[in-house]
């Protein structure tokens with residue numbers, strides 16, 4: 001790839017970097033990108049039957065490859081007495097036991113296909129937000145351009161053009177060398193660690209001068225900036241801005257609403273994970289999420305181990321990725337909970353749709369009876385105080401007990417009556433709980449710069 005050539009020569013790096021940054025994705029990312037992107041532009045028009053046929057064929061190919069070349073799967077298939085030819089339809093897939101993070105950690109070497117040289121593979125690690133971090137291998141030459149083709153084809157629904165240079169502001173987990181910001185290729189990278197109240201105007205100035213086409217952000221980070229914008233009645237001037245693209249965290253409805261209000265453009269959310277077994281993006285028409293059938297095969301499994309088929313039924317996403325032949329993930333338990341829907345999207349695409357990604361499994365409280373309670377409503381008790389609160393974070397260490405840490409804005413005071421009120425509203429929603437409210441100086445981010453609304457220390 002062009003990028004590898006550039007990396008090798010430092011003398012020509014700077015001018016070439018400049019030229020390189022002005023090359024559109026369609027040329028820049030090479031033939032795998034172009035083939036995948038062009039294919040996706042065709043396959044999004046396929047009917048359901050054709051998509052299903054494609055998926056079954058890809059599944060069978062992957063299963064055959066795994067049985068023949070991956071020691072872990074060879075052993076597993078023999079243990080449960082199945083042969084690749086036994087997989088004839090989507091029901092047969094259920095004969096294959098799940099792959100869990102635990103299994104991957106314990107069988108890392110045996111999960112590599114013997115068709116690949118381990119030294120030429122890229123080792124990827126996932127964040128530890130759902131427990132212990134996990135590592136695995138991918139074929140780097142294939143993985144990145146393919147992934148980027150899927151992502152940009154979803155973004156093309158909101159105006160991202162792979163044939164031109166799109167200017168992006170990035171407010172994610174990066175740590176810019178200038179502390180708050182840096183320019184890299186054609187992007188303005190902002191730190192999500194320095195979003196203090198005093199810095200907010202610096203961020204807004206930098207963004208306005210840069211005039212981006214898109215802002216790509218962690219919802220929690222961009223939302224902090226939006227709160228400042230709305231509270232101070234600022235009207236950011238970015239005439240080319242088309243959308244705010246959010247990923248990597250839950251996007252709550254209140255965040256979406258305020259981000260759209262602050263910037264006056266739509267928020268576009270998509271779902272992906274480092275394991276690259278499933279990808280999904282919002283539909284520009286309905287806001288439902290399309291899980292891309294060409295990327296992998298997804299199942300939504302409810303608590304009893306059955307497919308979640310009811311409207312609004314929540315289940316865990318179990319994914320089989322078609323892209324990683326170096327280390328196949330078959331029926332991988334993502335730990336991500338999604339909301340099923342039986343609605344059919346009116347956009348003409350026939351992918352599986354889900355209502356939303358409900359969140360990592362850890363994004364629940366556990367009540368006094370040990371029952372899981374969705375965390376999403378925990379924002380409501382703070383609603384009437386949102387102008388006073390800079391940030392907050394719930395912590396749960398014991399079932400039925402939560403700690404709420406509140407960081408107030410500078411110069412703001414809160415009294416015991418307000419505390420009582422917050423407590424009362426919280427307990428209206430979460431009846432089987434006790435809550436302790438604490439004022440803190442600052443609320444910590446994760447190592448990757450994410451801001452967590454809930455630190456769940458219980459094993460859910």
Ligand SMILES: [Zn+2]
Nearest residue numbers: 283345346347
């Ligand atoms: Zn749609």
